[in-house]
């Protein structure tokens with residue numbers, strides 16, 4: 169008889185063994201989607217010189233003090249600067265430099281007037297700019313440090329690099345980017361009934377879908393999957409695969425063979441390894457048979473063979489462990505509240521994690537089961553972008569009830585399981 173423990177207790181037992189992985193460097197081109205291994209601080213002010221935000225004229229504001237439509241001022245245009253050129257030397261109050269967006273403000277100038285507000289005038293072979301309004305000192309200047317100041321923290325360690333982070337990295341010259349190594353996750357699918365994906369169906373056999381599903385889940389969480397293929401339901405084959413995986417991977421995930429059937433060898437494998445069992449029954453549906461053990465300081469996750477139970481077990485237990493290895497403080501699934509779209513009246517003493525579809529409608533989050541809700545179901549995984557959490561022991565949930573939902577396709581995460 170197995171004694172179920174609460175989901176939060178199971179997660180805690182696993183996370184006690186979590187640790188931070190190693191760092192490596194990748195080129196900025198390869199950094200997208202990786203977890204940063206260091207805090208990123210501004211190494212210079214940005215912009216690091218005063219710049220013009222417009223195409224126009226750089227001027228001394230005081231020269232326009234009395235400018236108006238009836239008394240325009242004329243300033244001599246002594247040169248032009250584009251993004252590539254810099255104006256050497258100061259300008260005098262009666263002068264202006266034509267300036268393009270992004271170019272450095274010449275010494276002596278303290279404002280920019282947009283080209284649309286001016287007129288060019290040629291007089292005695294010289295070019296002047298005519299200005300019909302007063303321009304304030306500092307007007308239209310992107311100041312040094314306006315965007316980012318040297319030393320300020322911009323991106324925290326553990327952050328998954330998005331296009332915006334890439335822009336910041338490039339701004340500060342990070343050609344090589346410190347990222348966390350992707351944790352290596354071994355995936356072992358147990359089951360003599362399993363066929364390769366390319367094999368034709370035979371009576372009593374099914375294709376090994378869990379290995380591919382898990383591979384994608386590992387990738388989504390930021391890990392590097394190593395698929396050990398399918399393993400026959402014998403003690404020897406299972407033991408051999410697990411011990412091999414323990415040598416090559418940081419995390420070992422098995423699917424199937426974890427229940428109480430005659431051919432469920434995972435419990436025996438844990439025993440033979442002398443592993444410390446963390447749990448072998450969790451008060452949840454699906455995935456109540458989910459097990460975890462530690463051998464040689466390596467955490468072994470024994471996920472259910474039933475596809476939906478396997479999927480949920482990965483997201484609840486393996487994902488936070490993997491995220492912690494990536495140096496992420498927010499390693500847990502983010503929880504939001506949503507309105508239940510339809511009645512869910514099935515009762516169960518265990519907490520249910522229903523594969524669900526979360527949507528945003530009329531300014532509100534709504535959630536509905538993504539399909540059939542049995543643990544051997546594959547189809548409901550297609551639409552699942554979240555897990556609807558329904559606490560056990562209730563008499564069911566009516567449409568319109570506010571419920572908790574865990575986000576599966578979110579990078580932000582949460583600092584704790586709650």
Ligand SMILES: Nc1nc2c(c(=O)[nH]1)N[C@H]1C(S)=C(S)[C@@H](COP(=O)(O)OP(=O)(O)OC[C@H]3O[C@@H](n4cnc5c(N)ncnc54)[C@H](O)[C@@H]3O)O[C@H]1N2
Nearest residue numbers: 357359376377378379424425426427432457472473474477
């Ligand atoms: N007497 C009891 N029987 C069962 C219990 C129980 O408490 N007492 N628990 C049930 C629950 S709940 C689940 S979930 C399953 C878990 O079984 P296992 O984790 O041991 O998995 P298997 O027996 O190996 O397979 C279960 C099911 O899943 C299919 N499967 C397995 N691997 C794959 C794969 N890689 N891809 C696709 N499908 C896979 C397999 O063919 C079976 O149909 O036990 C219940 N029984």
Ligand code: MOO
Nearest residue numbers: 454455456477543
């Ligand atoms: O608890 Mo089993 O693991 O899904 O139905």
Ligand SMILES: [Mg+2]
Nearest residue numbers: 425427429432
């Ligand atoms: Mg079984």
